[in-house]
Amino acid sequence: MSLIMSYVGSNGCVIAGDKRRIGFLGDKEKREKLEEDLYSGIIKTDEELIKRAGALQISLKITDDAEKVRVIDDNVVVGEVAFKTPFEARRKRIYAATNGYIIVELIGSNIDKMQDGDSSIIVFGNKITKKMANEHLQKHWKSKINLKDVAEIFKKVMEEVASKTPSVGKKYDIFIKHSNLDKKESQRILREAVVVDVKKLQEWRENLKKEQMEVSKTIEFASKIINEGEIGKVKSIDGNKLKIILNKDIQAFDVEWNLVAEPGNLIEMNIDDPSTVEVGDMAVIENENLCIRRTKSTLQCEVILCKADK
Incomplete structure (x- = not known):
């Protein structure tokens, strides 16, 4: 869903990229048929795309706010197209500066291929967008040209x-960079930019992985979490503080889901009026309220009470 064009010359570089993203939701075979129609050029407008998606019972999410080209320092611009395989996300990036470019292909956050050059016009996109772009570039290009x-x-x-084609949106970003770099200096700066940028991607993916694991852990x-039932018996009373021995099917966690008490262990709870509780009383959750069963006196604790794994 992209068109990225870059120009690298002796006086600077120019990069442009559209901002469109399209999400397809529905049957796999029907999604693939819709994508085939889109990339072949059969579908020519947003309206035709929406109509064809409806006929195939595919839901669409079309946005025009993607950042596909960017500036990462005073000299370098970057453009990226991304696509997913059944096993991993793949990215193709161009890093461009005066008198040089590097094209990097990544699998996940690992570099798979690299190639460099010193001057060129480079187009990223799907089959139909690249074909159209190259035709129009040839039509408009001049023999003598500035940035x-x-x-x-x-x-x-x-x-x-x-x-x-609706695979390219009407909104786009474009950047021009002027700088005095010879070919050797350009490649040095570009390679440094690639290393830093890919490292940031690796860190981002690691953080994302951790966040996803935390979300999965939280859902699990x-x-x-107990919202009804017996928790355990009062073992001791010390002012407003109670020691509760957990039932054999109850365990306790902190807010980061670290285990702090297993079945049979003691945990601490607080009670506003200790005169309403006795040793041996049962702590329960009734109507989602943690309390003493006998007196209904409310209890407070700083742990999360859960069913224990069998």
Whole structure:
């Protein structure tokens, strides 16, 4: 769902990228049929795409706020297209500066392939968008051209391609960078930028993985939280503090889901009026209220009470 165009010359570089993303929800075979129609050029407008998706019973989520091109320092611009395989996300990036570029292909956050060059026009996109873009670039290109001219041509090409296929949106970003770099210095700066940028991606993916694991863990443990039933008996009373011995099917966790008490262990609870509790009383949850069964006196604790694994 992308069109990214980059120009690398001796006086600077220009990069442009559309902002469209399309999500397909529905039967796998029907999704693939819709994508085939879209990328072949049969579908030419947003309206035709929505109509065809409806006929195939596919739900669409179309947005035009993706950041596919960006500036990462005073000299380097980056463009990225991404797609998913059944096993892993793949990315293809171009890092461009004056007198140089590096194309990097990543599997997950690991570099799979790299190639470099010193001057070129490079187009990323699906089959139909690349074909259209190259045709329009040839039509508008001039023999003598400056960076401002290149930017204007890229704008025209973006608009022309967006008018013929909904796989490219009408919104786009474009950046121009002027800098005095020779070919050797350009490659040095680009390689440093790649290393830093890929490291950030690796850190982002690690953090995302941890967040997903935490969400999964929370969902798993949330299903075990007690909202009704016996918790355990009062073992001792010390002012407002009670020691409760947990039943054989109850365990306790802290807010980060670390186990703090197993069945049969003691946990501490607080009670406002200790005169309403006796040793041997049963602590229960009734109507989602933690209390002493005999007197209905409310209890407070700083742990999460859950069913123990069998």
